[in-house]
Amino acid sequence: MTLAHESVWILGDQLSPHHPGLVAGRRVVMIESLARLNQRPYHRRKLVLIISAMRHYAGELRAAGYEVDLRSAPDFLSGLRDHVATFGVRHLICMAAAEYDTRQFQQRLEHDLGIPVTMLPNTLFLVERHPPTRSPALMEPFYRAMRRQTGLLIEPDGEPTGGVWNLDHENRRRYDGRPVPAPVRFPADTITQQVIADLARSCPNAIGSADDFDLPVTRAQALVALDDFIAHRLADFGPFEDAMSADHDLLFHSQLSPLLNIGLLDPLETATAAVAAYHAGKAPLASVEGFVRQIIGWREYIYYRYWELMPDLLSANAWQAERPLPGWYWHGETRMHCLSCVIKKVLRSGYCHHIERLMVLCNFALLAGIRPQEVNAWFLECYIDAYEWVVTPNVIGMGLNADGGRTATKPYLASAAYIDKMSDYCRGCFYDRKARIGPRACPFNTLYWHFLIVHEATLRANPRLGPAVLGLRRITEAERQAIMAQAATILAQIEAL
Ligand SMILES: Cc1cc2nc3c(=O)[nH]c(=O)nc-3n(C[C@H](O)[C@H](O)[C@H](O)COP(=O)(O)OP(=O)(O)OC[C@H]3O[C@@H](n4cnc5c(N)ncnc54)[C@H](O)[C@@H]3O)c2cc1C
Ligand code: SF4
Structure with missing residues (x-):
């Protein structure tokens, strides 16, 4: 032949x-x-x-x-x-x-x-190029093994550059209003315009609009987008990695996931470009380590977990959450300012960054007991970088902790205190970020304490959540009852929040 x-x-x-x-x-x-x-x-x-x-x-x-x-x-x-x-x-x-x-x-x-x-x-995934010799149960050892294997930010003596593996503690700043360099954009050429016209006919049920399409569609454009991130946003990536802002979709994030996920960029070249910027003195170690961790740590770990946990992952529902997804996830008309802003961003552009996905969209769904499979479907449909291998472990595993803790060792639960600390959403919200009971109490607060009360025994058994559950000791029996009653009202009126 x-x-x-x-x-x-x-x-x-x-x-x-x-x-x-x-x-x-x-x-x-x-x-x-x-x-x-x-x-x-x-x-x-x-x-x-x-x-x-x-x-x-x-x-x-x-x-x-x-x-x-x-x-x-x-x-x-x-x-x-x-x-x-x-x-x-x-x-x-x-x-x-x-x-x-x-x-x-x-x-x-x-x-x-x-x-x-x-x-x-x-070969698009590093973990398939060099499969681990034994199954890493946690992300941190997985990431360190990837660092050693790739040699990224590893000194000749085998120790991590800067002497520590993790600089997350330096990377938790609220956005301070500094200018955000606009990312490079790629107006639709004649091929893309033809695709837009073709898909309008062949995919009549697709959501959102492609009228202002401006994403990279070639390898050369993807490399320009990578260079643009490295030159203009990487330096501030780390400190503001967890920050959220009503006025900014991207802040200092890369928006490289859609390109990595279709093979236009390679994960190793992407992480290597960031490390080169560190060695050239163009970005601090905390930003570069934070970015490398996302690419060769989290991204590869998520892919690895997907293949370990499929197909059971699809139907996992460890917290027995059975409530349907509220209709406002499809238009963003809710008085909860954080959710309204983030949902509208996503429906408009197909993008919001990691913390908004995790600590706003999934956090609410977890606290409100929304069926994991409905949340998973929403994420698969709404995002420009969505593929089952990355959505399902992130949503059902990390965001909703519905896989019994096999992707993340603790559920990511937060009240308004976290959202207020990391964003400007609570300013101008109809709800009171400090209240957990009363007509204007922030639903995140009521539902957070409700979740702790309802799942107290299970959470107490988790060493990483013990401290959160300890907070329940300061709550009187009367407050418990008020929280339970208010949560029942919120959940009954979830469509009208
Ligand atoms: C609930 C939820 C849903 C998600 N859905 C998707 C999805 O559909 N597609 C997708 O690619 N990522 C998804 N992620 C991971 C992460 O949020 C996105 O990769 C990231 O926000 C993409 O934006 P960025 O390129 O600007 O990322 P940056 O913040 O610039 O990060 C750099 C890169 O790190 C990688 N990365 C970081 N965290 C993860 C992670 N947890 N899983 C996989 N890759 C990661 C991505 O490739 C990303 O491009 C999801 C996370 C959560 C919590
Ligand atoms: S007060 Fe509550 S609902 Fe409003 S923006 Fe803050 S966290 Fe969101």
């Missing part, structure tokens, strides 16, 4: 110039599957990003001499069958998908297509 009888199938989230299946002389097949694009009502900006990036990538491969069959099809299987029949393909190569269902589909392909199928490891 010659290379002329082989094709490599490249998925829309595998657009790496270093895709291991790219071999000169081997044909490339890429499929715009209508079924996959319409599997959920996804955010339009995400759909445009993927399809435009696929079409640009196909063009670049053709310019480099590859024969590329980029086709639209009702679904992946019919597209692949047509491709195999049209080109007389006798051997298909693919890189293992990052998502569970697609990988299962790939594993059935040999049977479904009737030709040999070779699956290559997914």
